[in-house]
Amino acid sequence: MHTPKRTESDWQGLVCEFLVCKRKLESKKDALLILSKELDNCQQERDQYRLMANQLRERHQGLKEKYRELIDGGDPSLPPEKRHLVNLAQLLRDSRERGRKQGEEVKELTQS
Numbered sequence: 066m067h068t069p070k071r072t073e074s075d076w077q078g079l080v081c082e083f084l085v086c087k088r089k090l091e092s093k094k095d096a097l098l099i100l101s102k103e104l105d106n107c108q109q110e111r112d113q114y115r116l117m118a119n120q121l122r123e124r125h126q127g128l129k130e131k132y133r134e135l136i137d138g139g140d141p142s143l144p145p146e147k148r149h150l151v152n153l154a155q156l157l158r159d160s161r162e163r164g165r166k167q168g169e170e171v172k173e174l175t176q177s
Contacts, residue, residue, distance in 0.1 A: 071079075
């Protein structure tokens with residue numbers, strides 16, 4: 066088997082090509098490190114938002130249940146005038162909702 070001998074310029078070309086590849090590899094390694102850090106930051110933000118969303122959801126559920134108890138159960142621990150205020154608040158919300166719906170109906174009828 067005969068292997069061709071490499072000249073000095075062949076070796077220099079190979080060394081140059083090796084150095085270019087080495088620089089490219091370093092550059093890609095640096096980019097990967099930056100992306101990895103950015104991913105970590107995004108994951109931490111995501112976890113914080115999830116935690117906040119869960120806390121808000123739990124708070125909302127608690128308030129909703131408390132409100133239902135006040136409306137439906139007429140909390141006996143409340144004095145009668147406060148129970149009356151809670152009922153008035155519900156009536157006001159219902160009235161506003163009906164007014165909003167009627168306004169939408171009027172708008173639809175006028176556009177027809």
